[in-house]
Amino acid sequence: MRDLLVNAGFFGVVVTVGAFVIGGWISRKTKLPLCNPILIGAGLVMLVLWGLDIPLEVYRDQCRILSYLMTPATICLAIAFYEQLRGLKGHLPAIFIGVAAGTAASLGSVWLLCRLFGLDEALTASLLPKSVTTAIGVVLSEEAGGVGALTTAVIILTGILGNVAGPFLSKLFRLRDPVSQGVAYGTTSHVIGTSRAVEISGLTGAVSSLSLTLSGLLTALFYSVMI
C-alpha cells in the first residue's frame, strides 16, 4: 500500500490540498491566530510523511506542479495592482519612503539581534533576508554563505507571522488607512502577508504587492552593494 502511494503521481498534491482545506476549516472554526491554514496544512503533511515513512524528496517531487505555479501566481499580483492604480497614485512617494524605511529597519534589527545572540556568519546570512519573498531571499542568503533551507523556513514563518499578527500589529501601531497597512504587510511579510492584505481591501492588497516587490528589489540592491 505504502509503495503504491509513494509511486502514485497525484499522492503528494492530494495530501497537500486536503491538508490545506482541513487547515482552513480548523482556522475558521477556532479563529485562533496560530491556526493558520499554511501552518496546519504543513504540519498535517509532515505527519503523513512521517507516518508513512515517505522521504521529503519524494513528496517534493510529487508536488512539483505546485512549485511550478508559484511564479505565474506571483506575477498575477500585478493585475490587482494595476486595477487599483488610480486610487494609489497620490500615495506613491509615501509608499516608497515607507518601504525603504521598513527594509532598512528589517535588515538592521535582524543584524543587531544576530550580533546580540552571537550567531555566526552563516546563520546571520540565513536570517537577514527574512522579510523578502522566498525566491529572492534564498538566492541572497546562499550567495552570502547562508543555509538555503533555513532561509526558506524563516521567510515562510515571517510571512505567516505577519499574516496572523497583522491585524493586532495594525491596532498596536494605529495603522488604519489601506496605504500604511498595505506597506506594512508587504514590506514585512511578502507574498504571504499580501494574501491577507488582499482580503482586507483591494487597495490594501495592491499597496502590499507593490511593497513586497520594492522591498525585494531594495534588499537585493543592498546585498549587491555590501557583498
Added chain:
Amino acid sequence: MKYVCQLGLILAFSLAGELLAALVPLPVPAAIWGMVLMLIALLTRLLRVEMVRETGRFLVTILPLLFVVPTVGLMACFDLVFQNLVPILAVLVLGTVVTFGVSGLVTRIFTRGGDRDA
C-alpha cells in the same frame, strides 16, 4: 477558449521573467521580473486586463496553498532550528514587529492627511 488564452499569456510572462532573470546579473527572480513586465504591459495597454483577469484571480487565490510545500521543507533543517531556537524565535518575532511598525508608521506620516485619522 478564454481561459486557455489567459493561461497562455500568464505563462508567457513567466517565461519572459525567467529569461530576464537568467540574463540580468542581479539576484532578482523570474516572478518579480514577470510581475514588472506584466505591469508595464498593462500600463502601456499592450495587454488589456480582460485578457488575464479571471485566471489571474484564480492563481492569486491559490497562492497560500502553494506555500505549504516549501513549509514542509522545514523538516530538512529541524536540527539547525532547534539548536538555535531562542535566537531564531527572537529574530522572527522582534524583527517582524519592528519592520511592521517602522514601515507602517513612516508611510502614515508621509501619506497626506494620514495623520489626521490617527
